[in-house]
Amino acid sequence: MAGRQVRSGRSAPGPAADGSSHDVVVVGDGPVAEAVTAAWGPRARSLAEVPAQDPEGALTGASVVVLVAHPGRIDAVADHRGPQGHAAAVAHAQRTLSAARAVRAAHVVVVSSAVVHGAHPDRPTVHDDAALLAGRDAVRDGLVGHLLAVEAVVARHARRRAPLLTVLRPAAVAGGGVDSFVTRHFEAPRLLTVRGVERPWQLVHVEDVAAATVFVVEHGLTGPLTVGPPDVLTPAQVSAAAGLRTVDLPAATAFGAAERLHRVGVLPAPSVELSYVVYPWTVAADGLTAAGFVPERSSAQTLDALLEGVRGRLAVGGRRVGARDVAALGAAGAAVALLGTAAIWRQARRR
Template sequence: MSGARVRSGRTTDGLRSVVVGESPVGRALAHALGAGRVVASGELTPEALVGADVVVLVGHSGDFAAVRSRRASDRREDIVTRTTSDVTRAAAADVGHVVGVSSAMVNGAVPGRPVIEDDEPARGEVDDGIVGDLLTFEETFRDAVAAASTRPRATILRPACLVGPGVDTLMTRHFEAPRILTVRGAIREWQLVHVDDVAAAVDVVVRGGLVGALTVGPRRDGAPDVLSAAEVLRVAGMRSVDLPRASAFGAAERLHRLGVLPAPASDMTFAVYPWTVSATGLHAAGWSVSRTSEECLRLLVDQVRGRVGVAGRRVGGRDAAAAGATGAAVAVLGTAAIWRRARRGA
């Protein structure tokens, strides 16, 4: 978790929130919730939390570059320390509700995956990728709440693919590639949710006293609001490249071991396999989104315009030109020089 700071504030109708997490997602949540002051994480004094109705801990930071700049072991040690401290201090200040912002990625993505329901057990892979961080965050969050002397209500929010100002994830970087990667024979629908609507979900959760794990995503006509692969290509103005599973994942894993690609091959499953959420509990409680999946995708495409990335790694200059020239392989494998390096390491 990128929990360096705390932004606190009061919404226009009086709900006082404290958002822990100096990151794109944290800043966006703080803005949407009417945040004011900034307090360094680890310094949550009782005075800073007086009158707070909810403390929001940001586990999914939306800061891909910062996450990948540190070793997984260091990141997770920090997640455990900060999350435990923040939950403990919130409980000691008699805050009535703590909300952890995670991701539905903890539920995993596999071919033909059913829609993810609320309170579905986490089943993602624990490796050196972002999902391992999120699993660590959720486990620590639950343990800290259970150990608190004054136990607040606790909720984990698991959004679909997040978009918003400055939000930078492996999923948003997927749209920086010259082409959209698909795995042969797999059907991948896209569901996107804006961080402002996640903030609105926090409000609904606190006012309704909702607890447990809740998925967060738009619905349309009584079903999850998703875009087909064809609709994504149309809206994004992109073409796809369809590769066999063995080729895509095998090469990606080899290049990750060489340090060429910043994320493990397991993280790539979320770009090529479905992880649509139901958001049943939130919608039943009266929550609704301000932006559809298509509107979120249009915002995302505008946000990443002009950037070029290959499998999560941003490239520029001659690298970008070479990436464009490699055609189909660019979605996963990068330049011919990377291929040669991979073969030497075989």
């Protein structure tokens, strides 16, 4: 990906040459794409996808194209495995970027996620120019694999001089109906933590991610940009706000359980996604902050929105918890926390 450039005083492009007021095309489906379309207002029109037949016609009149690669729905890509599983997404990204160039769009913005940088116990703060997962560390399944596959296409297009190209990589997105392995982490009766690891929590509201797509075009920012609020919550603050106790497991136990659940088909998402709810991956948002972008909502406020969204999703008080409940969660963190909680209950009964 090319380095970031800042063009001070640049304003968003005006109406298309044909007089259409819809000079912004938002490509994508799900809550993130819906928020982006709303942020652009009457200038924008939305497409679930750019069709294979006449893709240029679908983008005619667009001076700005926003490709929302982040679906914001856990079921959208959870069972996509390996290169073949992401082939359709790769072809669509290629088609969209080529069509945007053909219609001479001035700026293309791609909404990805900071998950492409990975999460691990000693993960430093993620800066805009941080390396992506690669080689043996690259994830091939689920959301992470999906976004890495799309970003590989974007990186090839970034070598060209036009159009301007920006990739937004937000921290954990919540609010506005976003349903992810992060949001579902809060649907278990206890929050999973890995023994010996302090996992800071940074959450960015989907509407702030959407606002960032407008900001980068208005300010002519290009290259990769991380997105997130400046405040970071401690596990104790998150637990207190959620009103949930934690279940603390050794890493081998937690990841082993997640892998077994995935192998037998209880969890559609790969066990590696557990990393993103137990290990750090906070972002610095260097370029956006330097240019003056400030998210309207803090991590604490976004956590409140997340908790409101999952309220009542799982009621386990007074009834047995079985495999069906685990499967309903769909996220490794919540499922492993559920199993860990069940183990604690069994130990308590024996005592």
